[in-house]
Amino acid sequence: MSRLIALIPAAGSGSRMGNQLPKQYLPLAGKPMIYHALATLCHAPRIDQVCVVLAPDDEVWVRYDWSPFSNKLKVLYRGGATRAQSVLYGLNALQSEGAIQDDDWVLVHDAARPCLSSAQLDRLIDALVQDEVGGLLAIPVADTLKRADEKQCVIGTAAREGLWQAQTPQMFRMGLLMAALNKADNTAITDDASAIEALGLSPRLVLADAYNFKVTYPQDLALAELILQQRGTT
Numbered sequence: 001m002s003r004l005i006a007l008i009p010a011a012g013s014g015s016r017m018g019n020q021l022p023k024q025y026l027p028l029a030g031k032p033m034i035y036h037a038l039a040t041l042c043h044a045p046r047i048d049q050v051c052v053v054l055a056p057d058d059e060v061w062v063r064y065d066w067s068p069f070s071n072k073l074k075v076l077y078r079g080g081a082t083r084a085q086s087v088l089y090g091l092n093a094l095q096s097e098g099a100i101q102d103d104d105w106v107l108v109h110d111a112a113r114p115c116l117s118s119a120q121l122d123r124l125i126d127a128l129v130q131d132e133v134g135g136l137l138a139i140p141v142a143d144t145l146k147r148a149d150e151k152q153c154v155i156g157t158a159a160r161e162g163l164w165q166a167q168t169p170q171m172f173r174m175g176l177l178m179a180a181l182n183k184a185d186n187t188a189i190t191d192d193a194s195a196i197e198a199l200g201l202s203p204r205l206v207l208a209d210a211y212n213f214k215v216t217y218p219q220d221l222a223l224a225e226l227i228l229q230q231r232g233t234t
């Protein structure tokens with residue numbers, strides 16, 4: 001039977017956050033940010049293992065106590081220069097250890113999405129576990145979209161019909177995902193689904209909610225904190 005493995009790329013520096021401490025470790029509701037995604041994934045009964053991919057020179061991870069997750073957590077110091085490389089190198093490491101099979105499902109989830117709920121995670125797995133290709137959580141674009149010139153003036157309005165914002169987790173079979181990432185331009189893509197799309201396949205969009213946004217800029221921290229506090233899981 002195929003297993004479900006979560007993989008959290010956490011080797012970024014958080015340049016848009018502008019803090020010296022990498023974004024995934026910034027304090028959020030009393031914990032380092034990555035703790036929240038880890039908790040949701042590790043507490044999901046259907047997920048067999050949760051792998052975190054850190055930068056090879058990460059010195060921050062060991063400062064915290066991760067023992068609450070020790071039954072499922074695996075730490076790989078294999079991150080690369082881009083998110084796609086971090087995912088691929090993490091999968092390579094798991095494969096060479098024999099820790100993962102081609103037909104296992106991989107759920108790739110950003111460390112920077114701390115507000116993923118257990119309910120959304122369940123919806124994703126339910127929607128995709130029998131799927132041929134796999135897919136991702138996403139929400140339809142609500143705002144009107146403007147295209148700007150270099151002077152930040154509008155040069156056009158893009159039709160938003162049929163446009164969705166991709167979130168994570170993104171869930172694909174390990175063999176397919178590795179083949180896709182090996183073939184893709186890993187310096188250009190910003191999610192896993194685009195590598196799958198480049199193979200000519202159509203990942204399924206699973207309706208999510210705006211709570212699962214990506215913490216990117218400093219002002220996003222306060223919103224994430226509010227969501228987590230209101231949920232009362234911290």
Ligand code: CTP
Nearest residue numbers: 009010011012013014015016081082083086111
């Ligand atoms: N990531 C990674 N390896 C990289 C770059 C990003 O594992 N070389 C991870 C981040 O740690 C994060 C996820 O990919 O969990 C999504 O990336 P993003 O939100 O863009 O984080 P950063 O790249 O760290 O931030 P920025 O783009 O602002 O520098």
Ligand code: MG
Nearest residue numbers: 012014015083
């Ligand atoms: Mg980035």
